[in-house]
Amino acid sequence: MRPEVQVLAGAPPAPVPPGDLAQALRYGPFARALAAAIRRRGLSLSRLRAHLRSHDITIAQSTLSYWQRGLRHPAVPRALDVVRALERVLQLPEDSLVVLIGPHQRTLDLDRRVPSIPELSQSWARTGALLAEFDGVSGSPCNSDLDLVTVFDEVRLTPAREIAEIRSTMAVRARRSGPDGFVVTHQSEPEADIDTSCVRAGDGCRVGRVRRQRSSAGMVFELLFDRKLAEGDVHVFGFTLVCTTPVPAPTYYRVIRGRMQAYLIRLHFDPSMLPVRCTRVERAREGLAPTVSEPLLCGPNGFACAYFEGLEPSLAGVDFLWE
Numbered sequence: 001m002r003p004e005v006q007v008l009a010g011a012p013p014a015p016v017p018p019g020d021l022a023q024a025l026r027y028g029p030f031a032r033a034l035a036a037a038i039r040r041r042g043l044s045l046s047r048l049r050a051h052l053r054s055h056d057i058t059i060a061q062s063t064l065s066y067w068q069r070g071l072r073h074p075a076v077p078r079a080l081d082v083v084r085a086l087e088r089v090l091q092l093p094e095d096s097l098v099v100l101i102g103p104h105q106r107t108l109d110l111d112r113r114v115p116s117i118p119e120l121s122q123s124w125a126r127t128g129a130l131l132a133e134f135d136g137v138s139g140s141p142c143n144s145d146l147d148l149v150t151v152f153d154e155v156r157l158t159p160a161r162e163i164a165e166i167r168s169t170m171a172v173r174a175r176r177s178g179p180d181g182f183v184v185t186h187q188s189e190p191e192a193d194i195d196t197s198c199v200r201a202g203d204g205c206r207v208g209r210v211r212r213q214r215s216s217a218g219m220v221f222e223l224l225f226d227r228k229l230a231e232g233d234v235h236v237f238g239f240t241l242v243c244t245t246p247v248p249a250p251t252y253y254r255v256i257r258g259r260m261q262a263y264l265i266r267l268h269f270d271p272s273m274l275p276v277r278c279t280r281v282e283r284a285r286e287g288l289a290p291t292v293s294e295p296l297l298c299g300p301n302g303f304a305c306a307y308f309e310g311l312e313p314s315l316a317g318v319d320f321l322w323e
Helices: 018-029 030-041 045-054 061-069 080-089 122-134
Strands: 146-157 163-174 183-185 198-201 205-212 218-224 234-244 253-258 260-268 277-282 292-297 302-312 314-323
Touching: 018 030, 018 080, 018 183, 030 045, 030 061, 030 080, 045 061, 045 080, 080 302, 122 183, 122 218, 146 253, 163 183, 198 205, 253 260, 253 277, 260 314, 292 302, 302 314
Parallel strands: 146 260
Antiparallel strands: 146 163, 163 234, 183 218, 198 234, 205 218, 253 314, 260 302, 277 292, 277 314
16 A cells, blocks of 8 residues: 655655646546645645635545545535635635546546446356456456456347347546556357457457366457557557357356446347347346346347446346347
């Protein structure tokens, strides 16, 4: 854990280049922007707290410390008055910090502990064992230095009710400087020939190592960026997964391993073989009844779409009912 930096009395604060603060305010995250603004003003946390009291705002010094270090996040909507007061004390443009705490997100208590990753099937567990080979990619465990902010999956199914192709576009934000890749775990339906599946890089990345496990019909692969990300950087990249010998699929879902702002699934069914029903679902883990279950419209052209926002760790996707 990074120790808290204290400003000693009489010691000049470290200068903050104006461009760094402007970039932090534009791209976030909130902790980075708040810390840069505090350093620019040269205030200790105790002095900052005193200034806030003069604006009729009372807040614990430990909370300010957690916020600027990224260990906690202001909870919407109850922290809005505090954040607006911070903007005034730190001489920042109006709403410059407010927009970084997601005022239009679903009301979540962002100060509570993140729930654990949902339990998965034995097949997922066997495929996940391959991740040990990828430790160190964007932190250890894998991807720990990146927040997955938004995902867009486009899924094409064949007349035989098989998932033939998945095209994914992802937006990630660096928690700290250094990450230069992302590790993807894919689990096919049982009895699929995972050895014939192939991954193709899209914009913003190239394919690195690929590992398959025939017994679980799963694969793990890394997507390498062309640069190392700085703290707070947002990077958008994509890939296509082609399943050359697919098997009929009763569902399509993604494992949500951390908080995600938005997730969109576009499904393309063959018009000659449409499902009887499509259902947008969220589950705490495999084998449990859905916590969210909403019917989706599937038009005669074979198109259906499911949108999720403010996701917690869970399984999110679409169930298909075939004839």
